[in-house]
Amino acid sequence: MPKQKTHKGIKKRFTVTASGKAKCRSPYRGHLQSHKPSKxxxxxxxxxxxxxxxxxxxxDALRSAGR
Structure with a gap:
C-alpha cells in the first residue's frame, strides 16, 4: 500500500505546535488594510x-510529514 502524502495546501497554511494544536494565520489581513481600525x-x-x-x-493531513 502506498504511503499517505502530505496535503501541500495545508502544509503552506498551517503549523502544528509541540502540544499538538494547529495554528494558522489570522484571516482578513492580506490586503485592504487602510480602512480597518488599528486595533x-x-x-x-x-x-x-x-x-x-x-x-x-x-x-491528520500533515501526519505523513513527520509532525
Whole structure:
C-alpha cells in the first residue's frame, strides 16, 4: 500500500505546535488594510489556534510529514 502524502495546501497554511494544536494565520489581513481600525489590525497579527475538531483534520493531513 502506498504511503499517505502530505496535503501541500495545508502544509503552506498551517503549523502544528509541540502540544499538538494547529495554528494558522489570522484571516482578513492580506490586503485592504487602510480602512480597518488599528486595533483590528493589531489583533490580527497574532496567529489563531484552531478548535479541536478542525485541528484533528489538519494534523491528520500533515501526519505523513513527520509532525
Amino acid at each position: 483590528r489590525k493589531r489583533q490580527n497579527r497574532v496567529d489563531t489556534v484552531l478548535i479541536k475538531a478542525d485541528a484533528a483534520m489538519i494534523c
